[in-house]
Amino acid sequence: xxxxxxxxxxxxxxxxxxxxxxxxxxxxxxxxxxxxxxxxxxxxxxxxxxxxxxxxxxxxxxxxxxxxxxxxxxxxxxxxxxxxxxxxxxxxxxxxxxxxxxxxxxxxxxxxxxxxxxxxxxxxxxxxxxxxxxxxxxxxxxxxxxxxxxxxxxxxxxxxxxxxxxxxxxxxxxxxxxxxxxxxxxxxxxxxxxxxxxxxxxxxxxxxxxxxxxxxxxxxxxxxxxxxxxxxxxxxxxxxxxxxxxxxxxxxxxxxxxxxxxxxxxxxxxxxxxxxxxxxxxxxxxxxxxxxxxxxxxxxxxxxxxxxxxxxxxxxxxxxxxxxxxxxxxxxxxxxxxxxxxxxxxxxxxxxxxxx
Numbered sequence: 001x002x003x004x005x006x007x008x009x010x011x012x013x014x015x016x017x018x019x020x021x022x023x024x025x026x027x028x029x030x031x032x033x034x035x036x037x038x039x040x041x042x043x044x045x046x047x048x049x050x051x052x053x054x055x056x057x058x059x060x061x062x063x064x065x066x067x068x069x070x071x072x073x074x075x076x077x078x079x080x081x082x083x084x085x086x087x088x089x090x091x092x093x094x095x096x097x098x099x100x101x102x103x104x105x106x107x108x109x110x111x112x113x114x115x116x117x118x119x120x121x122x123x124x125x126x127x128x129x130x131x132x133x134x135x136x137x138x139x140x141x142x143x144x145x146x147x148x149x150x151x152x153x154x155x156x157x158x159x160x161x162x163x164x165x166x167x168x169x170x171x172x173x174x175x176x177x178x179x180x181x182x183x184x185x186x187x188x189x190x191x192x193x194x195x196x197x198x199x200x201x202x203x204x205x206x207x208x209x210x211x212x213x214x215x216x217x218x219x220x221x222x223x224x225x226x227x228x229x230x231x232x233x234x235x236x237x238x239x240x241x242x243x244x245x246x247x248x249x250x251x252x253x254x255x256x257x258x259x260x261x262x263x264x265x266x267x268x269x270x271x272x273x274x275x276x277x278x279x280x281x282x283x284x285x286x287x288x289x290x291x292x293x294x295x296x297x298x299x300x301x302x303x304x305x306x307x308x309x310x311x312x313x314x315x316x317x318x319x320x321x322x323x324x325x326x327x328x329x330x331x332x333x334x335x336x337x338x339x340x341x342x343x344x345x346x347x348x349x350x351x352x353x354x355x356x
Contacts, residue, residue, distance in 0.1 A: 001024075001063045001065070001091065001093055001120045001121045002121065002124075003022075003024050003031070003034065003063075004022035004023055004024045004034070004045075004063045004064060004065050004093075005022055005065055005093075005121065005124055005125065005128060006022065007022030007023070007024070007034055007035065007036040007045070008020040008021050008022030008036050008037070008045070008065050008125075008128055009022075009128065010022075010036050010038070011036055011037050011038055011039070012179075012180045013179045013180050013204050013205075013206065014038060014039040014040075014204075014205055014206060015037050015038075015039060015040055016040060016182045016206060016277065016278075016279060017040065017132075017135075017182065017277025017278070017279060018037060018040045018132075019037075019066055019096075019128075019129040019132040019279075020036075020037065020065075020128050020129055021036065021037045021044065021045040021046075021064065021065050021066045022034070022035070022036040022037075022045050022064070022065050023035050023036070023045035023046045023048070023049040023062060023063065023064040023065070024049060024062070024063045025049045025050065025052070025053040025057055025060050025061070025062050025063075025087075026060060026061050026062075026063065027056060027059070027060040027061075032052075032053045032056045032057070032060060033049045033050060033051070033052035033053025033054070033056075033057065034048075034049050034052060035047070035048025035049035035050075035051070035052060036048065039205070039206075041075070042075075043075060044068075044069065044075060044078050045064060045065075046062065046064055046068055046078040046081055046082055047075070047078060047081050049062065050062075050081055050082070050085050053085075057085040057086070057087060058085065058086040058087070059086065059087070059088045060087055060088065060089075061087065061088060061089040061090070061091060062082060062087055062089070062090045062091070063091045063120070064090065064091070064092055064093070065093045065094070065121075065125045065128065066092070066093065066094060066096050066125060066129070067092050067094070067095050067096040067101060067102075067103075067105045067106055067118075068082055068090070068092070068105040068109070069096070069098075069100075069101050069105055070101060070104040070105040070107075070108045071100045071101060071104070077105075077108075078105070079105050079108045079109055079112075082109060082114065083108075083109065083112040083114065087114055088114065088115065089114065089115040089116070089117070090109055090114055090115070090116050090117075091116075091117045091118075091120050092106065092116065092117070092118045092119075092120075093118075093119070093120055093121050093122050093124070093125035094118070094119070094122045094125045094126055095118060097132070097133050097136035097137050098136050099136070106118065129279070130142040130279075130280065130300070131182065131278070131279025131280035131281075132279045134279075134300070135274045135277075135278070135279055139271055139274050140267070140270040140271055140273070140274050140298070141182065141183070141270060141273055141274055141278045141279055141280060141281040142279065142280050142281065142300050142301075143185075143270070143281045143283060143293060143298055143299050143300050143301070144177065144181075144280065144281065144282050144283060144299075144300065144301045144302075144303055145283045145285075145290050145293055145294065145299045145301070145302050145303070146174060146177065146282060146283060146284050146303045146304075146305075147290065147302065147303070147304045147305070147318055148165045148166045148170070148304075148305040148307065149165065149304065149305070149306060149307070149318055150165060150306075150307055150309045150310055150311040150315070151306055151307065151308060151309065151310055152310050152311060152312070152315075153317060153318055154310075154311035154312070154315035154316060154317060154318075155286075155287070155315075155316050155317065155318055156311075156315060156316040157311060157314075157315050157316070158314040158315055158316070163194075165305075165307045165309070166305045166307045166342075166344045167307070167342045167343050167344055168342065169341045169342025169343075169344070170305045170307075170341045170342055170344045170346065173305075173341050173346065174284075174305075175200055175201050177282055177303065178198075178199075178200045178208060178282055179200045179204050179208075180280060181208050181280045181281065181282035182208060182209065182273075182277065182278040182279045182280050182281065183208050183209040183210070183211050183233075183273060183278045183280075183281050183282070184198045184208050184209070184210050184211065184281075184282050184283075184284065185211045185212075185213070185281055185282065185283040185284070185285065185289075186198060186210075186211070186212055186213070186283070186284050186285050186289070187212070187213045187214070187285045187286055187288065187289035188212060188213065188214040188215070188216075188218050188219060189285075189286045189288060189289075190284065190285055190286050190289075191212060191214070191219055191220075191223060191225070192218065192220075193286075195220075195223055195224050196224065196225075196284070197224045197225065197227075197228050198210045198225060198284070199228045199229075199230060203229075207229060207230030207231075208230065208282070209230070209231050209232075209233055209273075209276070209278065210225060210230060210231065210232045210233070211232075211233045211234075211235065211269075211273065211281075212225070212232070212233070212234045212235065213235050213264050213266070213269070213285075213289055214234050214235065214236050214264075215236050215237045215240075215259065215262065215263055215264055216236060216237075216240050216243065217234060217236045217240045217243035217244045217246075217247055217254075218243070219234055219247055219252070221246055221247060221249070221250040222250075223250075225252075226250045226251050226252070231253065232251065232252045232253065233252065233253045233254075233255055234247055234252045234253070234254055234255070235255045235256075235257065235264045235269050235272075236254070236255075236256060236257070236264065237256065237257055237258065237259035237262070237263070237264060238256050238257070238258060238259065239259075244256065255269070255272060257269065263292075266292060266293060266296055266298055267296065267298060270298060283299075287316065287317060287318060287319050287320040288320045290318070290319050290320075291319035291320035291321045292320075294319060294321065294331055294351065295321055295322065295331075297351075299351050300350065300351055301348060301349065301350050301351065302333065302347075302348070302349045302351070303346065303347075303348050304318075304346070304347045304348075304349070305341065305344050305345070305346050305347075306344060306345045306346075306347065307343070307344050308343055308344070331351060331352075332351070332352040333349040333350060333351055333352065334349065334350045334352060335347060335348070335349045335350075336348050336349065336350050
């Protein structure tokens with residue numbers, strides 16, 4: 001199963017909106033076939049592993065990181081392929097949360113006389129697909145909020161200068177997170193201040209959807225967003241149809257919401273993204289949008305890059321969060337990873353409101 005998880009990671013940037021899945025076929029102590037889901041619409045991991053094993057699969061054991069599908073989607077059911085290969089046993093890391101599959105794949109295998117075991121390295125398998133599980137179970141993507149700051153928690157100088165607080169290794173690390181994400185979220189403040197591309201370098205087969213929270217549709221039609229390949233979605237509120245139409249001409253897709261206190265309702269936006277198959281959402285935004293995601297309980301992880309420099313009290317802070325009167329009211333986080341990235345440090349902290 002550990003080998004199957006390694007294989008599944010090969011699809012880290014290519015399988016959306018499907019999960020990353022790996023499979024190993026073993027006969028005794030010998031691995032006779034292995035495969036992974038390479039991209040959406042292509043054969044699933046089990047089918048690739050069975051093809052590699054050939055006729056030797058009869059009587060063997062399949063180790064698969066997610067419950068085999070039992071429904072017809074863009075590919076035939078994997079359960080049919082496993083049954084047809086006359087396997088003796090299937091070991092599943094975790095049940096598929098997709099309502100079209102959940103438990104039915106295991107039941108179908110058992111009905112065909114194949115022994116099924118569930119739960120081997122389940123935590124590792126779920127960690128590989130946090131967005132897929134969250135989208136299926138909660139109806140929204142898994143949201144990561146990326147921040148870069150000085151050691152005293154400042155993101156920019158008082159006049160807004162922020163390039164570059166962190167070094168090249170940290171910026172390359174950000175590109176890896178972008179590449180595995182279904183979409184990249186930012187706000188109009190960042191667009192107007194930095195004019196970013198929000199792309200993946202080097203380019204990937206499946207460029208992430210770029211989503212801009214822009215209540216009044218102030219994104220400039222000449223923004224660099226529109227000069228790069230890949231889709232752009234701009235989310236605003238009703239009442240600015242003229243400005244929205246100009247951005248449609250520039251190539252953006254427009255999503256209009258009923259305003260909540262004059263702003264885009266973020267929970268509704270995340271729900272929309274889930275219906276579009278967005279599993280993991282990578283956020284690069286200023287303190288207002290970042291603070292809103294955290295304050296509304298919609299952020300799952302904070303990924304903070306800390307640079308060995310000090311910017312002082314007048315520099316800009318990380319989040320706009322409401323003031324607290326009591327320490328116990330503060331959002332609770334669990335630090336799950338700390339490591340050096342070049343001269344900087346990367347801290348990954350998980351918000352405790354999500355249950356992931």
